[in-house]
Amino acid sequence: MNAKPASILLVDDDLQLVQSMSHWLRDFGHQVQTAGNLEEARTELAARHFDLLLLDLRLGSDDGFHLISEVRKAYPDVCVLVLTGYATPQTAVEAIEAGAFDLLTKPVLDAELQLAIERGLSQRQIAQENQRLRQSLDVRSGLENVLTHDYRMLKIFDVIDSVADARASVLITGENGTGKSMIARAIHQRSSRRQKPFVEVACGALPDNLLESELFGHVKGAFTGAATDKVGKFHLADRGTLFLDEIGTASPAMQVKLLRVLQEFEFEQVGGTKTQSVDTRVILATNEDLSAAVNDGRFRQDLYYRINVVNIVLPALRERVGDIPLLCDSFLHAAAETSGRDVDGFDHEAMQLLQAYPWPGNVRQLQNVVERAVLLSRDKVLTVQDLPPEVVGTVADPLSAALPQGIPSSIASPGTGSISQTQGATGGLPNQAAGPESGNRLNPSSFANKTLREALEGPEREIILHTLRRFKWNRAATADALDINRTTLYKKMKRLGLDDPRLQFALDEAH
Structure with a gap:
């Protein structure tokens, strides 16, 4: 047998078969525990870790199908191989649907059992590697994907870890291009909602009527072109995270609707009358100064206080x-x-x-x-x-x-000089022949060799x-x-x- 040594639980009420098969498995280096009924099997499974379960479907008055379902839910890493002397095509289908990897008919040939064990352990290893890969991808989508040594960013990481599992809204502010969407994804990946959807909506990219339909969905016939029902983003992000970017562009009417759903997590689809409830974590972002927008009357004060529970300010590059x-x-x-x-x-x-x-x-x-x-x-x-x-x-x-006032639009490193452009007769091309009075300076060392x-x-x-x-x-x-x-x-x-x-x-x- 080429399979690596594994921990195996053999469950069968045929004592002679159990003794013979367990000796045969131990000869190949496997660690084998035995059980004669479902109760003993459950005790063994709770006591130690197993890689493989060899299970007879008929155990006196017990039905092995019950144990397959239990193992699939409680011990998903355990590979289940079914042994039965009463196999039919329908039995095989039911066993696979219940969670078994394969079904073997008694009397089982040594070579057949050997191959099934090897395949089962190999499949288990692939599943574990896939799980590790998924975890690695989750990590890459989290804070580890944000490259920084800056102390302000490291403090933001601490805040993210603190609020990741809170249901409270998070407001991310900063200039365009500072990575607000990446930080929102990092919060989602650090939370217990990471296995659920992360849904992103750019509020500034949609007119008000389409934004309402995008967020809350609509029913058939709600407006011209609504040929079918549509599920909104709040519903799609149920038990997950909804990221509302450019929230400062929302109209006063949309702000009222957002305030309600953020307070009660309830809404109606456009044109609908049925109230829907969701468990959605909401993260919002803007490059605007919302406090100034509140003072100017462009943003509702009550909505501002609702979304500004936790404010993460991203520094400019x-x-x-x-x-x-x-x-x-x-x-x-x-x-x-x-x-x-x-x-x-x-x-x-x-x-x-x-x-x-x-x-x-x-x-x-x-x-x-x-x-x-x-x-x-x-x-x-x-x-x-x-x-x-x-x-x-x-x-x-x-x-x-x-740029903020005081930041020059053109900066040259000391000693390298700069070349100012003037408009020539060729329609806006740089006039390379301009004299010193125009500010043209070339660095001769850049042309060396x-x-x-x-x-x-x-x-x-x-x-x-x-x-x-x-x-x-x-x-x-x-x-x-x-x-x-x-x-x-x-x-x-x-x-x-x-x-x-x-x-x-x-x-x-x-x-």
């Missing part, structure tokens, strides 16, 4: 600069694996710029910048040439308006990229604006790595 190398490393390896690129990381000068930049789009923007750098790079080590203009400081960041062609590749790539974005990747319009023919443009795009269709997606996401 510029406030946790020490996490940027850690996040870059994670995003870089993920992007390199997805795109099939061989990339090691950013050099010191590029990392300085990444840490100096204010990141108005926070972690989401950083991820897009890293993915862009991986797609554009021709070398294993990423440099300043692989960063977008707004990070290097060569153009104004289109997201700079989102490079040929003229190599030194010009960076600016040429950025000029073409800027124009492609300006004309929404229309290559004909781009070629006309650059005063070159389309064939030349295509060749330059291929040489500079700008012909990858994934690059357009990554850049569009970043801007």
Whole structure:
């Protein structure tokens, strides 16, 4: 027998068979306990752990089917093999449905029993590995998936552990891109509701009438187009977690409905009269200052106090600069694996710029910048040439308006200089020939040991990229604006790595 030694409980009222089979099993290194009826079997199961149960269906006046069901519920890790001298096709079906792995007919051949035990133990091992994998995935979806060394984030982790199992609402606030959805998922995964659904709704993406139907569901005929009944998100998240993102965009009418369901956990479907009750944990998020919205009359005070039981404030990425190398490393390896690129990381000068930049789009923007750098790079080590203009400081960041006052929109690392753009006659292209009075400064050390062609590749790539974005990747319009023919443009795009269709997606996401 090739199976690893296992702990086996043999349940049969045939004493001669029990003695013979138990000796045979022990010869293969298995640990065997025996029982002659269901009561003895239950005692053995309660006393010690077993890997395998060999069970006769007829035990005097006892029915072995009862024990199969009990073992399936109380000891799901135990593999059950049924032995019977009165097998019919229907008996086999009923045994499998009750939870048995296999059914063998007496008299059982040694080779047949050996194979069944091996298969049963192998199936049990696979089930245990699957369970460990599910637990691992749960962990990855929890706090362990939030990369940080920042003390403020570590304090937030402590709060999450404290409130994970509370039914009270949690309000997560922070700028766009700080990871509010990830924190909501982490709370769900740390709670006893982790096996139930996590349902997410972006409140700002739906008009008020559709949002009500999305949250509470509707009955057939409730409005034009309601051809069938629809179950709402509150019901789908019953005994699980409902995450309401962008809650600050909810209209006054919707705020009233939300207040009721958060107080009583009861609601009616749109067009319906039947009151439904749910046990749903609600987590909400916003990038707005809700206290200011309350003062301005845009948000109900009673709803604000209802949802603000626990408030988790996520710091912006510029406030946790020490996490940027850690996040870059994670995003870089993920992007390199997805795109099939061989990339090691950013050099010191590029990392300085990444840490100096204010990141108005926070972690989401950083991820897009890293993915862009991986797609554009021709070398294993990423440099300043692989960063977008707004990070290097060569153009104004289109997201700079989102920054708080006092944060500059363009930051250059000391000693690297910056290149300010002016508008030339070519319709918005950088005027590289502008004089010193325009603020143009180049760092000669960045061109050391490079040929003229190599030194010009960076600016040429950025000029073409800027124009492609300006004309929404229309290559004909781009070629006309650059005063070159389309064939030349295509060749330059291929040489500079700008012909990858994934690059357009990554850049569009970043801007």
